[in-house]
Structure formats: C-alpha cells, structure tokens
Amino acid sequence: MNGFVQTLGLSRSGRILADVAHPPVDNPSRPPSVDRLARSLTGTGLPHPLLVQIARRAIAEGDPGSAPELARRRARQMLVPVINATGVLLHTNLGRAPIAHHQEATYANLELDLSNGKRGSRQEAVGTLVATAVGADDAIIVNNCAAAVLLILAALGRDRCVAVSRGELVEIGGGFRVPDVMTQSGATLVEVGTTNRTRLADFQRAAADHDLALAMHIHQSNYRIVGFTESVSIADLSSLDVPVVADIGSGLLDASCPWLDGPPPDWLRDEPAARQTLEAGAALVCFSGDKLLGGPQAGIIAGRADLVRTCARHPLARALRPGGLVLSALQATLEAYLRRDGDAIPFWRMAARSTGELRDRADDLARRTDHEVTVIDTRAVPGGGTLPDVSFPSIGVRLVGDHVEALREHGRPIIARIENQHTVLDLRTIDPDDDEIVVEALDGLTTSTSSP
Numbered sequence: 001m002n003g004f005v006q007t008l009g010l011s012r013s014g015r016i017l018a019d020v021a022h023p024p025v026d027n028p029s030r031p032p033s034v035d036r037l038a039r040s041l042t043g044t045g046l047p048h049p050l051l052v053q054i055a056r057r058a059i060a061e062g063d064p065g066s067a068p069e070l071a072r073r074r075a076r077q078m079l080v081p082v083i084n085a086t087g088v089l090l091h092t093n094l095g096r097a098p099i100a101h102h103q104e105a106t107y108a109n110l111e112l113d114l115s116n117g118k119r120g121s122r123q124e125a126v127g128t129l130v131a132t133a134v135g136a137d138d139a140i141i142v143n144n145c146a147a148a149v150l151l152i153l154a155a156l157g158r159d160r161c162v163a164v165s166r167g168e169l170v171e172i173g174g175g176f177r178v179p180d181v182m183t184q185s186g187a188t189l190v191e192v193g194t195t196n197r198t199r200l201a202d203f204q205r206a207a208a209d210h211d212l213a214l215a216m217h218i219h220q221s222n223y224r225i226v227g228f229t230e231s232v233s234i235a236d237l238s239s240l241d242v243p244v245v246a247d248i249g250s251g252l253l254d255a256s257c258p259w260l261d262g263p264p265p266d267w268l269r270d271e272p273a274a275r276q277t278l279e280a281g282a283a284l285v286c287f288s289g290d291k292l293l294g295g296p297q298a299g300i301i302a303g304r305a306d307l308v309r310t311c312a313r314h315p316l317a318r319a320l321r322p323g324g325l326v327l328s329a330l331q332a333t334l335e336a337y338l339r340r341d342g343d344a345i346p347f348w349r350m351a352a353r354s355t356g357e358l359r360d361r362a363d364d365l366a367r368r369t370d371h372e373v374t375v376i377d378t379r380a381v382p383g384g385g386t387l388p389d390v391s392f393p394s395i396g397v398r399l400v401g402d403h404v405e406a407l408r409e410h411g412r413p414i415i416a417r418i419e420n421q422h423t424v425l426d427l428r429t430i431d432p433d434d435d436e437i438v439v440e441a442l443d444g445l446t447t448s449t450s451s452p
C-alpha cells in the first residue's frame with residue numbers, strides 16, 4: 001500500500017523533523033554566515049537551496065535563531081504520508097482515496113504496441129478495462145471528472161446548445177461550477193425547468209426551440225433538494241433525439257457491487273452507478289477516479305464508441321491526458337474490480353470492515369498505550385463530495401481534551417477530529433498496519449495538555 005510513496009522517496013514513518021541543530025552563534029554582534037546557518041539545518045532533510053532561502057530570511061529578519069523553526073515548518077509543507085483518523089473515507093484534503101501502487105524506476109509500453117512495435121495509444125489498455133467493467137463500447141481517461149465534463153462539452157457541444165435542469169446548475173465544490181465550465185467549453189447552456197422541479201416536457205421544449213447537441217444530467221453529489229421535487233430519469237431523457245450525458249461524479253462502477261462478498265451495502269442505495277446509467281440509456285457517463293472508484297485522481301468518459309472517439313480526437317484531449325503513473329495505478333484498480341477482488345482496493349476494504357473488527361483493534365490500542373483513551377461508537381462518512389446524507393457505524397478512541405495539533409505534529413502526522421472538545425480517532429480510516437504508529441503517538445502525548 002505504501003510502495004508508491006516509498007519509491008518517490010517519502011518514507012512511511014515520515015521525515016525526522018526534530019533533529020535540527022541549534023544555529024551557530026559565534027559573535028552575537030555579527031550575523032552568522034548564511035552558509036553556516038543553512039548547513040546547521042541539514043537535519044530537516046530539506047534540499048540545500050531551500051535551507052539557504054530559510055537562512056537568508058532568518059538573518060534578514062534579524063533573528064537567526066528562528067531558522068530551525070522556519071525549516072521545521074517548511075519541511076512540514078512537503079508531501080508526506082499521513083494517517084487519516086478522521087473517519088472520512090474520501091477526505092479531499094488527504095488526497096481522497098488511498099491507493100496501493102508500486103512502480104520501479106522503469107520504462108513502460110505507455111504508447112508502444114508490443115504486438116507490432118508501432119506507436120500505440122496510452123488510452124487503449126485502461127480504456128478497455130473501464131469499458132469492460134461498466135459495459136460500455138469504449139472509454140478514455142483524463143485528469144479528473146471536471147476535465148471529463150469540459151472535454152465532453154467542448155468536443156460535442158461547441159457552438160451548439162446543451163440542456164441542463166436548473167436543479168443541477170450548481171457548484172460541486174472547489175469552484176467547479178457547471179455554468180462556468182459550459183462557458184469555457186464554447187457550448188451554450190439552455191436552462192430547463194425550475195430549481196425544484198424539472199419534467200421531460202421541459203427538455204422536449206428545449207429540443208424543439210434550440211439546436212441541442214446534448215442533454216446533460218449532473219448527479220447531485222454533495223447536496224440534496226428535498227420536499228416538492230421532480231426530476232427526469234436517464235431513461236426518460238434518452239427518449240429525446242439527442243445523446244444524454246450523465247455526470248455521475250462518484251464512480252460507482254456497478255450497482256450490484258460484484259467485487260464485494262455480500263450484497264451491495266445499504267448506503268449505496270441512491271448512488272447512481274456507471275453500468276446501470278448506461279443501461280438506462282445514457283450515451284456517455286463520466287466520473288472521478290478517486291471517489292467511490294477508489295483509484296488515483298482521474299476522470300473517466302465511457303459510453304458510445306463514436307462519441308468517445310470524438311472526445312479523444314479533440315485538441316483539448318492532449319492537454320487533459322493523464323500520465324503513465326496515473327494510468328498504471330488506475331489499471332491496477334480496474335484489474336482488482338474485474339477479478340471481483342474488492343479487498344484489494346483500500347477504499348472498499350475500509351468500507352467493508354465490521355465494527356466488531358474495529359472494536360477489537362480499538363480495545364487493543366487502548367490496552368497498549370499509556371495514554372488514557374476510551375473506546376467509543378462513532379459514525380464514519382464516505383466524504384469526497386459524495387453521499388452527503390450517508391454515515392455508517394464505526395469505532396473510535398476518545399482522548400480527553402484537544403490533541404489534534406500534537407497528533408498532526410507526530411513524525412507520521414495523524415489527522416484526528418474534535419468532538420465536544422475531546423479528540424476522536426476513528427479506526428475505520430486508519431490502516432491496521434499503522435496502529436503501532438498511533439500507539440507511539442498516543443504514548444508521546446502529554447497528559448497536561450489533555451485537560452480542556
């Protein structure tokens with residue numbers, strides 16, 4: 001699970017941050033040399049040019065003694081593995097889905113067809129896996145779902161009209177606003193229906209009045225409109241004369257979840273799945289790679305071969321294409337799906353853990369640490385801008401008082417949450433292999449800071 005980060009030089013135990021020598025003070029009336037001060041900070045593991053910047057800044061501010069703290073803070077900005085104890089399975093600040101991926105420093109046949117030695121397509125192998133997993137004719141991969149929407153609209157809707165229900169003209173988070181993306185693509189938005197109610201007749205009128213290229217359906221990923229509402233199903237939309245594009249967002253591949261041992265979990269009940277959305281009549285679906293799919297950050301466009309090809313041939317496709325690292329991580333994720341091996345996908349492994357198993361680990365943790373903790377029932381959430389009204393039972397440990405900063409400062413940062421002024425670590429999102437590190441971190445907490 002950690003091979004990927006290790007190869008890139010991030011050790012699983014995190015950087016050693018405490019080992020910073022005191023800055024040299026030879027003559028208090030003369031500032032120390034930049035070079036000597038920078039050299040005294042090598043324990044942070046930061047590259048020398050960064051240490052020189054820090055030393056210059058500390059000296060310029062007349063406070064060379066602040067250099068170790070500045071260096072420590074700078075080291076803290078580097079990308080490092082962290083322990084997610086928040087109980088939010090897809091935490092956007094923590095990179096959404098955890099991925100297991102290992103790659104040696106090696107060439108790969110990214111754009112070489114090994115059967116004939118000619119130039120191949122970087123999209124073909126992974127595209128075929130996706131298409132197989134969701135029952136589509138074809139699929140391509142881009143950098144994220146926002147890029148997928150942009151490419152679809154630019155390739156299929158430019159200089160024409162695209163109809164969207166007013167109930168779906170929203171901001172999905174991180175500034176992704178459907179009307180703005182539409183403008184950038186060169187397509188003209190035709191708003192249909194009202195915020196709470198949109199009917200097929202509204203779309204039929206739009207089709208009669210405008211040069212419609214597409215009808216678009218955008219899943220209400222992180223919000224709900226409740227009460228007096230009505231919306232048009234994919235099946236009804238597909239009765240229109242134009243292709244239906246469904247942005248399902250979360251990337252659930254198949255509502256029957258054949259990669260899990262049991263039946264689909266109850267909390268997925270209202271979540272649209274790619275396979276069923278295509279079966280219902282969508283010409284294209286698009287979704288994220290790092291939400292419920294549990295893979296790397298990517299965007300996937302799957303569906304009718306002619307439309308997928310038109311997207312692939314558009315000049316923007318070149319600018320939005322993923323690199324080999326992403327494609328090989330996505331390939332590994334999709335192979336696990338096709339082997340029906342949900343256990344090989346960290347997201348599904350976390351989601352499937354029983355509370356009994358989590359409670360055993362929490363009890364064990366409580367026994368092993370010197371710090372006083374209480375095992376408690378918690379609620380974990382999918383997160384990542386999906387399923388806003390879903391939570392499922394989980395188990396955590398509670399520490400008296402606020403320790404989130406101290407835990408974040410641990411060699412391997414641990415991200416916890418505060419509940420009623422006490423610190424809660426949720427076991428569901430902590431990899432069992434990391435329990436030992438959590439015990440270490442808890443042992444290191446002072447009880448003095450634990451009184452609220």
Ligand SMILES: *Cc1c(COP(=O)(O)O)cnc(C)c1O
Pocket residue numbers: 144145146147172176218219220221222247248249250287288289298299384385
């Ligand atoms: C999350 C989401 C997006 C954006 O996906 P990214 O992969 O983060 O770009 C777009 N549409 C819907 C419906 C989403 O849920």
